[in-house]
Amino acid sequence: MATTADLLALLEDMNAIIQENKNYLTELDMPIGDSDHGINLARGFQAVVDKLPAMEGKDAGFILKTVGMTLVSTVGGASGPLYGTAFMKAAATANGKTEISQEDFLSMLTAAVDGVKLRGKATTGEQTMLDAMVPALEAMRAKTGDASPSEVLSAGLAAAEDGVERTKDMIATKGRASYLGERSLGHQDPGATSFTLLFSTIVKRFG
């Protein structure tokens, strides 16, 4: 069970891991995109932590909506509307909540995945962040039952990491990389990578 104070601490973790990996994400984006993924997300998550004082004492829905709106307004690249939508859709399932259970978290992630699919008009197998998000969600759903929260989250992370690896065998048909066609083969998707980094902070804090 996570409280809203845990959620605010998590946002600090997310910002930290994005700042640490800013150059790595940008390097991944160089051969297949517009070389701005790390820079864009770093700007966005910095703006999110700048707004933390305004989120203190609020419910999870308000916090996640603020994160989403901030990312949309500050990221600039495709990851802005995509992560923005993900957080805003998750927010809609968490209105009024001050504690988040495992089931709540799975509902949030399901809404986020559906939101990203709709916003990006994308599905799995197209070398996008969905190739990490969907396997993570499916692995966690398959684990629930008598598994501990830690086991569920770890299964999600392992599936996301595996998903990132698999993007190297895909040809991009969405986003700027789609202009490259088969030349996108062999490259690891930056969006799937950044999702997995963000997800790892959840696992570390709550797993």
Place this chain on the structure above:
Amino acid sequence: MVGIVIVSHSQKVAEGAMELALQMAADARIAAAGGLPDGGIGTDFQKILEAVERVASEDGVVILFDMGSALMTTEMVLESLEGINAAIADGPIVEGAIAAAVSASIGLGQQAVLEAVRQAGTEPKLLS
């Protein structure tokens, strides 16, 4: 008159397309929303929102976009609008902006302007 917004990853592309369109229809209501606030490449929610509000009237707004996140950011702007009828046009931004500006300035409605942009993308550019 229908308002026109040109959304591009580049401020120069958005402004250049607007410049060309205004040369054909000087009285058109056009706004450019290109690039990030610091002038970098990307699309900015706030810039697009302000551009839509600037050219909005009861005749509605037509928005042209260049690619990728320009569409996603514009969709999010549309979802946040209240009381403004804005629609996204499917067509090339240079030829489309000119077609939209001319159609809007002669008093065509929002649907006709959207159609003019779409048509601009289907006309062959090489005639022989």
